[in-house]
Amino acid sequence: MFGQNLPMKKKITRRSVVPRSNDKTYHHGDLRNALVAAAELELKENGLERFSLRGVARAASVSHAAPSHHFGDVQGLLTALTAIGFERLLKVQQKHQKKANDDPLEKLVASGLGYIEFAQKNAEMFHLMFASTMPDRDNADLSQSAAAAFENLVVLVDKVRGRETDQGMSDVYASWALVHGFSALLNANKLPSLGNSKKARDAEMRGVLKRFLAAALN
Amino acid sequence: MFGQNLPMKKKITRRSVVPRSNDKTYHHGDLRNALVAAAELELKENGLERFSLRGVARAASVSHAAPSHHFGDVQGLLTALTAIGFERLLKVQQKHQKKANDDPLEKLVASGLGYIEFAQKNAEMFHLMFASTMPDRDNADLSQSAAAAFENLVVLVDKVRGRETDQGMSDVYASWALVHGFSALLNANKLPSLGNSKKARDAEMRGVLKRFLAAALN
DNA sequence: ACCCTTATCTTTACACTGTAAAGTTTAATG
DNA sequence: CATTAAACTTTACAGTGTAAAGATAAGGGT
Numbered sequence: 001m002f003g004q005n006l007p008m009k010k011k012i013t014r015r016s017v018v019p020r021s022n023d024k025t026y027h028h029g030d031l032r033n034a035l036v037a038a039a040e041l042e043l044k045e046n047g048l049e050r051f052s053l054r055g056v057a058r059a060a061s062v063s064h065a066a067p068s069h070h071f072g073d074v075q076g077l078l079t080a081l082t083a084i085g086f087e088r089l090l091k092v093q094q095k096h097q098k099k100a101n102d103d104p105l106e107k108l109v110a111s112g113l114g115y116i117e118f119a120q121k122n123a124e125m126f127h128l129m130f131a132s133t134m135p136d137r138d139n140a141d142l143s144q145s146a147a148a149a150f151e152n153l154v155v156l157v158d159k160v161r162g163r164e165t166d167q168g169m170s171d172v173y174a175s176w177a178l179v180h181g182f183s184a185l186l187n188a189n190k191l192p193s194l195g196n197s198k199k200a201r202d203a204e205m206r207g208v209l210k211r212f213l214a215a216a217l218n
Numbered sequence: 219m220f221g222q223n224l225p226m227k228k229k230i231t232r233r234s235v236v237p238r239s240n241d242k243t244y245h246h247g248d249l250r251n252a253l254v255a256a257a258e259l260e261l262k263e264n265g266l267e268r269f270s271l272r273g274v275a276r277a278a279s280v281s282h283a284a285p286s287h288h289f290g291d292v293q294g295l296l297t298a299l300t301a302i303g304f305e306r307l308l309k310v311q312q313k314h315q316k317k318a319n320d321d322p323l324e325k326l327v328a329s330g331l332g333y334i335e336f337a338q339k340n341a342e343m344f345h346l347m348f349a350s351t352m353p354d355r356d357n358a359d360l361s362q363s364a365a366a367a368f369e370n371l372v373v374l375v376d377k378v379r380g381r382e383t384d385q386g387m388s389d390v391y392a393s394w395a396l397v398h399g400f401s402a403l404l405n406a407n408k409l410p411s412l413g414n415s416k417k418a419r420d421a422e423m424r425g426v427l428k429r430f431l432a433a434a435l436n
Numbered sequence: 437a438c439c440c441t442t443a444t445c446t447t448t449a450c451a452c453t454g455t456a457a458a459g460t461t462t463a464a465t466g
Numbered sequence: 467c468a469t470t471a472a473a474c475t476t477t478a479c480a481g482t483g484t485a486a487a488g489a490t491a492a493g494g495g496t
Contacts, residue, residue, distance in 0.1 A: 027462060027473055049267075049351055053454065063475045065455080070473090074454065130406050131349045133267055137407070150408075169411045170426040173403070178392065178430070181399025185391070188348050189355070190368075193387045208388040208434075212396070215433030216426075245444055245491060271483065281446045283484080288444090292483065 024061065032070045034060045039081050043124045048132055053077065075134055079142055082135040085125045086145035090152060092118045097156070104159040105217075109209045111156055112179040113202060119183035126183065150176075160217045171217055178212055238279045250288045252278045257299050261342045266350060271295065293352055297360055300353040303343045304363035308370060310336045315374070322377040323435075327427045329374055330397040331420060337401030344401065368394075378435045389435055396430060 028034065038059040042051055053074045054064040071077040096114030100106045119126040128135065135142060157172045182205065185191050195201040238246065246252065256277040260269055271292045272282040289295040314332030318324045337344040346353065353360060375390045400423065403409050413419045 025462085031473080047351055052452090054452085062473095064453095065476080066474055068455070127349060130402065130408070131345060133265055167426075168422075169409075170422050173400070173409050173412060174396065174426045174430050176408075177399030177403055178396045179399070180403055181395030181397070182391070184348065184402050185395055185398055190348070190394075191387075191391050194391060204386075204388050208385070208392045212392050212430060212434040215436075216430040218433075243491085249444080270481085272481085282482095283447080284445055286484070 028062060035067055035070060035077060036080055039077055047124050048128055075136055079135040079139045082129050083142040083145045085129045086149050089118050090149040105214055108156045108160050108213060109206060112209055113206060115179050116183045120186055123187045175213060246280060249280060253285055253288060254298055257295055265342050266346055293354055297353040297357045300347050301360040301363045303347045304367050307336050308367040323432055326374045326378050326431060327424060330427055331424060333397050334401045338404060341405045393431060
């Protein structure tokens with residue numbers, strides 16, 4: 001649904017957002033990557049609910065049927081994009097982990113804050129990654145990059161727990177849920193009184209994450 | 219997007235799902251309620267991403283343009299449905315709270331399990347309530363029923379904290395995030411090793427919620 | 437009782453959408 | 467150099483949401 005006449009919200013229909021050689025030949029040359037890039041833009045600007053495959057094709061200056069030869073259908077394109085999303089998420093988390101000091105808890109909290117930052121800066125991508133039925137979750141690339149991000153979390157939690165008390169997965173799940181919930185609720189604008197500046201929000205969340213995780217993962 | 223040709227998933231197009239007097243007159247009589255009921259069914263069966271306003275009209279045995287006179291557009295209909303969702307969520311939580319014993323923590327945990335149960339039994343509704351841009355969040359009915367559900371949580375958390383230590387809203391937010399995150403990740407099928415029977419899952423989640431909330435809200 | 441206003445519902449039309457199929461161009465391969 | 471295969475376009479179709487105008491019926495005032 002929702003891909004049609006939507007006069008209420010501005011519809012950006014500029015062509016050729018993703019650059020293409022001006023002396024454009026019949027064959028694009030690097031259409032696959034161009035489509036993924038255009039799709040990411042389309043996702044960011046129109047959101048998943050207004051995502052349009054034809055719009056993506058327009059942005060890449062190709063016919064509306066061109067994407068099918070590279071991705072089959074819209075699900076194929078979004079699946080590829082989702083896989084990239086998980087790779088990026090992991091990278092952002094790892095960057096935050098590196099900047100934190102060596103205390104395992106600090107690293108876990110930093111990683112969580114990275115997760116939240118990613119979710120906020122890529123709200124629609126985050127939505128695609130976790131709350132959409134469009135991507136093919138059985139796709140090899142996708143499930144692998146998603147698993148990699150999860151593995152990183154397991155390691156972090158294990159280090160905090162010191163490996164002695166084995167609560168199975170529920171501790172890992174709860175830590176994830178806490179961070180994921182913050183991300184989702186922030187994106188849904190449900191946490192208004194959390195400080196208006198990014199710095200204030202981060203500080204407040206770092207505090208509460210630390211308190212919750214430290215206490216629960218003893 | 220996504221409202222069109224979707225041959226991969228079975229498309230249920232049966233007519234008149236919501237009963238209508240057989241000697242059907244030109245005027246329906248109770249179309250507004252019939253449309254809301256049909257919309258809930260459509261949401262449950264096709265999901266938000268495949269939701270079709272025309273499908274809802276078909277299910278109510280009226281023309282595809284009939285809904286506009288009661289809800290304006292699809293956003294209006296989904297906004298009304300979302301408001302109902304929040305009312306139901308609160309009711310489910312309160313039912314769980316009543317069944318729990320008088321310990322404030324037990325009540326908070328029970329309420330959280332109610333939240334999660336609602337999210338699982340009404341996955342698409344939950345998605346609509348928290349992760350969709352379609353509902354008009356400024357709508358009076360909607361924002362009020364959403365606020366009521368939130369107020370209930372604030373009271374529960376305050377009782378656990380005993381009101382002495384005031385951590386502002388961050389404790390409330392974190393408690394919510396924990397429960398909300400579990401709901402979202404469960405719906406996204408991201409927590410496979412959490413026990414396969416509902417009973418086992420509930421027990422495991424009750425345990426971990428208790429541990430996390432007790433420790434953090436001291 | 438009658439008329440008239442108004443709300444409710446239908447019909448028609450339009451600009452979109454995703455995808456299938458067939459045709460066109462170009463690259464690659466033997 | 468000829469043939470095959472890949473990349474891309476054109477055309478067509480069934481579906482979508484919504485706007486506008488026409489049809490029906492209910493309600494209210496006189």
